[in-house]
Amino acid sequence: MAKREVLHVKGSNHQNPIPTAVEIGNMVYTSAIIGSDPETGEIPESVFEEVANLFHYLREIVELAGGTTDDIAHLSVSVTDREYKKVVNVEWLEMFLNENDRPARHTSVKNLREGLRVQIEMIAVL
Template sequence: MSNRRSIEIEGLHHGGAPIPQACLVGPLLVSSGILGQDPAGGRVPEDLTEQVAHVFANIGRVLDAAGGSVADIAKLTFFVRDRASREAINAEWLRMFPDPADRPARHTLVQELPPTIHVQCELIAYLGGVS
C-alpha cells in the first residue's frame, strides 16, 4: 500500500488534467499550482485582488482537506505575471500570517502564466503525523 494520498478539492481543478491539488506523503504536503479559482463557480476572476484572495482561501482549503492548517506551512512560492502583484499578495499574506515571528518562508517569481491568470501558488507543509 502506498504512503501517498492525493488531495482533491471540489470545485478546484487543473482544466481536466489528471493532477491532484496536492499530494500528502506521510506528514509532507506538497501542492500543485493553486489558482485564484472560485470553487463555487469554477471561474477565475479577472481582478488581481480577487484572484489573490481566492488563492489564499484555496490554500486553506487544500490544508483543510489534508487534515492540516496554515500553521503547518513551511514555504509558499508565488508565480506572478507582474512583480507589481506582490502588493496584493502582501495584503493577504499579512492577514493570514499577522505575527512576524510565525511566518513560513516565501518566494515570489515572475513567470509567464496563461492570459487570465495573474498569480498562482505552490506550498510545502509539514503536517506532523497526519496521514
C-alpha cells in the same frame, strides 16, 4: 513507506491529469494552485479576488490534510506583474499575522496560463 493520498478541492481542478494536492506522511505538496472562484471555477476579473481565492485554497488544502495554516512551511508565488506581489502581501499578512512565525516564501515573475495573474505552490509539514 508512506502512501500518497490525493487531496481533492472543489473549484481548483487542473486542465491536465495532475492532482491539486497530495499528502504523503506528514507532508503536503500542491501543484500550481490558481485563484479560480471556488463555486464557478472561473478566474475573477479582480486580481484581489483571484489572490483571496488562492489563500482560501491554501487554507482548505492544509485543513483537508488535518492541519492548519501554521503548518505551511513554504510558498512559491508566481506573478505576471511584480505589482501583484503587493496584492499577495495583503492576504499574506492577514493569514500570517506574527512576523516571527511565517512560512518561507519566494515570488517570481513568470508567464502564466492565459487569464492568470498569480499562482501559488505550497509545502506544509503536519
